[in-house]
Amino acid sequence: MQQLDLTNTAGVAAVVGRTRRHVIPPPPFKPSEWAEQFCRIPASNALAGPVRFRNAPYQREPLDMVAAPECRQITLMWGAQTGKTQVQLMSMGYFIAHDAKNQIALQPTKTDMNTWLATKFNPMVESTPAIKTAMVPPRSRKGVNNQEIKQYTGGALMLAWSGSASTLRGRSAPKLYCDEVDGYEFTREGHPVNLVSERNKTFGDDRLLFVTSTPTLKGASYVETSFEHGDMRRWYVPCPHCREKQYLKWTNVQWLKDDDGGHQADTAKYQCESCAALWDDAERFSAIRQGEWIAEKPFDGHASFHIPSMCSLFLKLSDIVRDFLKKKQAKDLQSFINTALAETWEEEGDSVDPGSLLNRVEKYPAEAPKGVAYLSAGVDVQQDRVELEVVGWGAGEESWSVDYIIIPGDTAKMEVWEELAEALRGTYEHEAGVTIGISAVAVDRGFMTGMVDRFVDGFRGALCWGVQGRAGFNKRTVETKEARLKRMRKMRKQKAPRETVYVDDAKMLLYRRLVGIAESGPGYCHFGAHCDEEYFAQLTGERLIQIYRNGVAERKWKPVRPRVEALDCRNYAYAAMLLAEPDLTRKVVCEKPKSVPKPRMYATPKPRKRLIR
Numbered sequence: 001m002q003q004l005d006l007t008n009t010a011g012v013a014a015v016v017g018r019t020r021r022h023v024i025p026p027p028p029f030k031p032s033e034w035a036e037q038f039c040r041i042p043a044s045n046a047l048a049g050p051v052r053f054r055n056a057p058y059q060r061e062p063l064d065m066v067a068a069p070e071c072r073q074i075t076l077m078w079g080a081q082t083g084k085t086q087v088q089l090m091s092m093g094y095f096i097a098h099d100a101k102n103q104i105a106l107q108p109t110k111t112d113m114n115t116w117l118a119t120k121f122n123p124m125v126e127s128t129p130a131i132k133t134a135m136v137p138p139r140s141r142k143g144v145n146n147q148e149i150k151q152y153t154g155g156a157l158m159l160a161w162s163g164s165a166s167t168l169r170g171r172s173a174p175k176l177y178c179d180e181v182d183g184y185e186f187t188r189e190g191h192p193v194n195l196v197s198e199r200n201k202t203f204g205d206d207r208l209l210f211v212t213s214t215p216t217l218k219g220a221s222y223v224e225t226s227f228e229h230g231d232m233r234r235w236y237v238p239c240p241h242c243r244e245k246q247y248l249k250w251t252n253v254q255w256l257k258d259d260d261g262g263h264q265a266d267t268a269k270y271q272c273e274s275c276a277a278l279w280d281d282a283e284r285f286s287a288i289r290q291g292e293w294i295a296e297k298p299f300d301g302h303a304s305f306h307i308p309s310m311c312s313l314f315l316k317l318s319d320i321v322r323d324f325l326k327k328k329q330a331k332d333l334q335s336f337i338n339t340a341l342a343e344t345w346e347e348e349g350d351s352v353d354p355g356s357l358l359n360r361v362e363k364y365p366a367e368a369p370k371g372v373a374y375l376s377a378g379v380d381v382q383q384d385r386v387e388l389e390v391v392g393w394g395a396g397e398e399s400w401s402v403d404y405i406i407i408p409g410d411t412a413k414m415e416v417w418e419e420l421a422e423a424l425r426g427t428y429e430h431e432a433g434v435t436i437g438i439s440a441v442a443v444d445r446g447f448m449t450g451m452v453d454r455f456v457d458g459f460r461g462a463l464c465w466g467v468q469g470r471a472g473f474n475k476r477t478v479e480t481k482e483a484r485l486k487r488m489r490k491m492r493k494q495k496a497p498r499e500t501v502y503v504d505d506a507k508m509l510l511y512r513r514l515v516g517i518a519e520s521g522p523g524y525c526h527f528g529a530h531c532d533e534e535y536f537a538q539l540t541g542e543r544l545i546q547i548y549r550n551g552v553a554e555r556k557w558k559p560v561r562p563r564v565e566a567l568d569c570r571n572y573a574y575a576a577m578l579l580a581e582p583d584l585t586r587k588v589v590c591e592k593p594k595s596v597p598k599p600r601m602y603a604t605p606k607p608r609k610r611l612i613r
Contacts, residue, residue, distance in 0.1 A: 031067050031094045032060045038130040042123035056083050058235045061293050065303045066091045069205050072301040075226040076212040079309035079342040084212045088177050089124050097130040100154025102173035108183035110161045162192035174203035181223050182216040217545040218344035220560040230304025231295040235311050237287040244274035248310040265321040285313050309340040352514050354536035361527050366431040368392055374582040378572025379443040380565045386420050389569035393577050395584050396522020404530055411448050417455050425461045442467045442576035463580050467501045475502040478578045501575040538566035
């Protein structure tokens with residue numbers, strides 16, 4: 001071992017300096033103080049250079065909360081151009097270069113993660129020497145620095161996306177950052193934020209969950225629910241004239257019109273709620289710089305913050321008004337409400353109140369009421385159960401929920417499938433005095449695909465298809481009969497009938513019928529006494545929302561609750577009816593079906609369970 005030459009003063013000083021950096025704890029900077037001294041905003045931003053909270057004073061308190069030992073969760077429901085992503089980036093930098101901790105960053109998709117790395121994180125690292133020095137260089141033997149893990153002295157930043165359950169389960173860290181959470185989708189295991197939050201519960205007082213997003217649809221917005229669970233802080237600013245504190249609201253923005261009724265956006269001003277004085281942009285900016293966060297509820301470990309784009313010092317009020325008028329003319333007010341005001345939007349006609357449907361429950365005079373001409377069934381397969389709904393169809397696609405059956409059991413075992421086969425061969429007494437059976441069945445093959453295909457291939461007793469639900473608007477729910485026959489001729493080796501069901505328009509059609517058709521007749525939906533509160537909650541458990549990918553608006557259905565099996569079963573029953581193409585003008589399609597031999601693998605009958613539990 002080499003001896004240290006104590007006579008070499010310079011050498012001793014160098015060794016002591018290196019030792020001090022590793023032994024002596026860093027100075028007790030607050031995150032905002034560290035950011036102002038060390039953090040740099042990349043040149044690609046509107047205002048590059050050192051961080052100056054004078055340009056965004058509302059960012060200081062949320063950033064300081066990341067190091068508060070009593071804070072377990074932070075939620076930012078912020079509008080565009082307010083810097084919510086920048087706050088998360090500064091927090092990450094603080095726990096990289098100053099107080100090293102393991103961290104996890106979560107984005108909606110892998111593409112979003114790659115974009116975030118290229119446009120947000122990597123530029124921050126390159127522009128901030130304190131962070132760049134702490135990071136392991138790419139393609140270095142000192143550690144890992146790739147698209148999934150960024151190592152640095154004392155820890156690592158692990159990257160994940162909501163569409164990959166394996167990345168959520170396989171990583172743990174005390175600091176979790178979930179960006180644009182309203183773009184996440186429920187998985188079979190639950191909401192991605194809830195899954196990833198399980199990965200830091202063992203870190204005690206050191207754990208932090210940091211959630212940000214612009215909101216989307218009311219009742220389906222995760223960030224709105226998270227904000228309401230926190231202490232609900234808003235940025236209150238003093239009026240330049242009467243000094244009354246208030247938070248900015250869109251309803252108080254005023255502008256003039258010309259003689260022809262044209263909007264004059266350049267005249268836009270903000271009106272004080274107290275003294276009715278009109279603020280110009282200079283007065284509004286001055287008020288924002290003097291603002292403070294005021295909570296509506298007591299703090300209990302969860303700090304939540306809401307702020308609209310009107311609090312941004314980089315946006316003129318006239319520009320916000322022009323954006324509003326443009327979106328209004330394009331009939332796209334949802335994007336303005338979501339991104340500019342950071343508030344949720346509810347699309348009329350594309351959401352249904354489940355409580356209102358309880359009033360439509362009927363007691364049928366028979367199992368299959370008068371008007372039912374055809375029975376179809378939709379089957380949804382889960383890990384521990386199979387659920388199916390039997391739907392009766394009449395003229396003009398008037399429908400009756402005839403039965404809802406839950407078959408509990410491990411779907412990897414044959415017993416469940418035998419019981420399903422027996423349930424699908426069941427018959428129902430018709431009000432006309434005859435007995436009818438299920439004539440068409442669609443079984444979801446999105447889970448336990450091999451077992452479903454085996455069942456469909458071996459089932460006898462009704463037309464039976466294995467179906468795969470897919471998203472896609474402005475598409476036929478199922479292919480035409482001619483298109484299916486043409487495709488089947490090219491796939492002679494395929495035994496089990498397999499079909500694709502585009503469910504987006506089917507869901508929209510169902511919701512429009514539930515809302516818009518209030519009297520018996522074509523399109524009306526009847527519900528029997530077996531339909532309870534849980535059934536209707538599942539049937540209406542998705543909302544139609546609008547999201548933006550690379551600036552392009554897209555519509556998609558988003559679950560607002562973990563279970564929506566009733567909705568899936570209804571869609572598959574509808575698809576089975578469309579695939580069979582029955583003549584619904586007849587009063588009763590058939591009497592008791594002819595007996596058919598039962599395959600051995602489905603020969604064991606078991607009692608069926610009819611109500612949702």
